[in-house]
Amino acid sequence: MLLGPSLALSAILFSLGVAGVLLRRNAIVLFMCIELMLNAVNLTFVALSRLYGAGGYVMVFFVMTVAAAEAAVGLAIILAIFRHEQSVDLENINLLRG
Amino acid sequence: MNLDTHTPIGAALALLPELVLTAWSLVVLLVVAWRHTTERDSQLAGWLSFVGVALSGVALWWLWSHDARSDGVPHMIALDEFRYASAALILGITGATTLLSIRYLTRQRLLAPEYHCLVLFAAVGMLLMAAASDLIMVFLGLEVMSVSVYVLAGFDRFRRSSAEAALKYFLIGAFASGFLLYGIALIWGATGQTNLTLIAAQLTGAPTTLLLRLGLGMLLIGFAFKVSAVPFHMWAPDVYDGSPTPITGFMATGVKAAAFVALVRVLNEGFPSAKELWQPIIGALAVATILFGNIVALAQDSLKRMLAYSSVAHAGYILVAVWAGTPFGSGAVLFYLASYCMATIGSFGMVAAVEHVGSRTVLIDDLEGLFEKRPWGSLSLAICLLSLLGFPATFGFVGKWYLIASALREGHWILPVATVIGSAISAGYYLPVVTAMTFKPERSVDAHRQVAFSRASKAIVAAVVGATILFGIWPTPVLDGALASARSLTNLVSGMAER
Numbered sequence: 257m258l259l260g261p262s263l264a265l266s267a268i269l270f271s272l273g274v275a276g277v278l279l280r281r282n283a284i285v286l287f288m289c290i291e292l293m294l295n296a297v298n299l300t301f302v303a304l305s306r307l308y309g310a311g312g313y314v315m316v317f318f319v320m321t322v323a324a325a326e327a328a329v330g331l332a333i334i335l336a337i338f339r340h341e342q343s344v345d346l347e348n349i350n351l352l353r354g
Numbered sequence: 355m356n357l358d359t360h361t362p363i364g365a366a367l368a369l370l371p372e373l374v375l376t377a378w379s380l381v382v383l384l385v386v387a388w389r390h391t392t393e394r395d396s397q398l399a400g401w402l403s404f405v406g407v408a409l410s411g412v413a414l415w416w417l418w419s420h421d422a423r424s425d426g427v428p429h430m431i432a433l434d435e436f437r438y439a440s441a442a443l444i445l446g447i448t449g450a451t452t453l454l455s456i457r458y459l460t461r462q463r464l465l466a467p468e469y470h471c472l473v474l475f476a477a478v479g480m481l482l483m484a485a486a487s488d489l490i491m492v493f494l495g496l497e498v499m500s501v502s503v504y505v506l507a508g509f510d511r512f513r514r515s516s517a518e519a520a521l522k523y524f525l526i527g528a529f530a531s532g533f534l535l536y537g538i539a540l541i542w543g544a545t546g547q548t549n550l551t552l553i554a555a556q557l558t559g560a561p562t563t564l565l566l567r568l569g570l571g572m573l574l575i576g577f578a579f580k581v582s583a584v585p586f587h588m589w590a591p592d593v594y595d596g597s598p599t600p601i602t603g604f605m606a607t608g609v610k611a612a613a614f615v616a617l618v619r620v621l622n623e624g625f626p627s628a629k630e631l632w633q634p635i636i637g638a639l640a641v642a643t644i645l646f647g648n649i650v651a652l653a654q655d656s657l658k659r660m661l662a663y664s665s666v667a668h669a670g671y672i673l674v675a676v677w678a679g680t681p682f683g684s685g686a687v688l689f690y691l692a693s694y695c696m697a698t699i700g701s702f703g704m705v706a707a708v709e710h711v712g713s714r715t716v717l718i719d720d721l722e723g724l725f726e727k728r729p730w731g732s733l734s735l736a737i738c739l740l741s742l743l744g745f746p747a748t749f750g751f752v753g754k755w756y757l758i759a760s761a762l763r764e765g766h767w768i769l770p771v772a773t774v775i776g777s778a779i780s781a782g783y784y785l786p787v788v789t790a791m792t793f794k795p796e797r798s799v800d801a802h803r804q805v806a807f808s809r810a811s812k813a814i815v816a817a818v819v820g821a822t823i824l825f826g827i828w829p830t831p832v833l834d835g836a837l838a839s840a841r842s843l844t845n846l847v848s849g850m851a852e853r
Contacts, residue, residue: 274532290525294535300539300540300543307543308546318493319535322497325497326531329504330504330525333520334521336517340514341514
């Protein structure tokens with residue numbers, strides 16, 4: 257059983273994703289970091305399925321579907337921004353300022 | 355009537371309002387695939403989706419009037435009055451948004467009827483969130499709602515502020531869903547369950563583990579982003595300011611109501627025994643949100659931005675009743691959501707009507723002298739703002755009274771005091787709008803020539819203003835309904851605990 261190491265790895269991946277979202281400035285890279293967070297959660301689900309049965313695998317499929325839908329919409333939005341600014345850098349759009 | 359949600363027929367009946375709305379929105383999508391060029395087509399799509407909302411309302415009424423209950427432990431979908439009452443509120447918000455949008459879209463030359471389909475899809479997500487009795491369902495409902503609203507926020511894509519709003523909302527929203535999902539995974543790891551009732555049964559008397567604490571914390575961060583509680587509110591002002599005005603109203607009411615209803619259900623149905631874990635977090639969020647939201651709202655000169663900060667502050671008020679974690683508190687949440695949503699829909703309906711074609715936003719100064727040209731419209735906006743302020747004899751006052759009472763009943767005084775201080779501060783930004791409309795002269799002769807009300811938006815604004823005054827004077831029927839539906843939420847949990 258690799259339960260402990262798997263959970264630790266997914267926690268590290270999730271933290272990397274969060275750090276990326278907070279520190280990077282490129283919309284595409286931010287989006288990749290969010291996908292990293294979602295896939296870290298998928299790893300948690302798969303690892304825990306050894307304990308609690310197949311429910312986790314089903315959940316992974318749900319998450320993958322949702323992530324695909326988000327990717328479709330997100331890339332379209334990033335494209336719309338690119339048409340206005342000719343760049344996807346977030347220098348002009350401060351995400352953390354109210 | 356008892357429904358066994360493990361059988362296909364039972365599950366279909368339990369999901370009837372959602373299914374009707376989904377099927378109807380697909381029909382609307384098909385219709386607009388062939389008719390999407392002229393103004394008439396856009397209006398047709400709007401009225402068609404309103405019919406869909408009404409049909410879904412009929413399905414909801416059928417379930418409610420037959421007193422549909424779940425056979426045993428609810429599976430994925432809850433069947434109780436709390437769901438029915440919140441679904442009725444969400445359908446009302448969706449119908450009002452659709453009607454307010456029809457004229458707005460033709461005025462702003464946003465002739466893409468898919469808009470109305472997206473509003474319906476978002477409404478399906480909200481209904482699922484309100485009905486979710488399983489954490490998986492909460493996540494899926496949240497995503498169905500959010501993905502549609504991301505698109506709607508950026509619907510005016512030729513305007514830079516709208517595209518920016520969509521990008522900001524999308525990135526922050528997806529970030530928040532990541533937290534929510536990790537919370538669900540960790541809670542599943544701690545309890546082995548995702549069903550709320552089974553989680554509660556598992557946690558009764560069990561020691562709290564680190565995994566559970568982390569999971570609950572992540573879940574609360576996810577929800578705090580969605581309800582825009584300080585310090586997770588930073589997306590709200592820019593997004594509310596940049597989105598098309600009816601969508602801003604939809605986000606401030608529908609999205610917020612669905613998130614709060616789901617939060618109340620998750621905390622009261624799933625984690626009643628972990629109350630000492632979540633109460634301090636919710637309390638701290640509430641105080642920070644009330645004070646910060648109200649103080650920053652004072653400094654705004656854009657009306658949409660001011661309303662955005664005011665909706666942040668209102669999230670703080672509602673968190674006070676969530677904090678209580680009692681049936682009375684859940685009833686107060688529902689009751690206050692009804693009053694808040696009515697006043698907010700009315701305000702944004704007015705803002706949409708006075709907004710200049712193609713302008714970046716609506717400033718408070720833009721309203722100067724409106725009373726002379728549009729006395730009834732300005733009066734309606736004034737009444738909505740007074741209700742948000744919590745002025746006596748309006749719905750908002752009664753709502754706020756019960757929020758405060760729910761915390762006082764638990765013997766707590768910091769949160770009620772914060773609510774009262776926050777409301778006092780909020781007079782400093784609601785009243786200047788009223789004085790600008792009434793006492794200041796028009797800035798130019800034709801400043802308000804562009805103000806345009808369709809009959810539909812007149813009807814919506816009149817209805818919410820009428821209800822705001824009526825329920826301000828005679829709140830008993832709504833209050834009784836809200837409290838009764840909140841009791842249905844906790845009967846289940848105490849029933850489980852006794853077993």
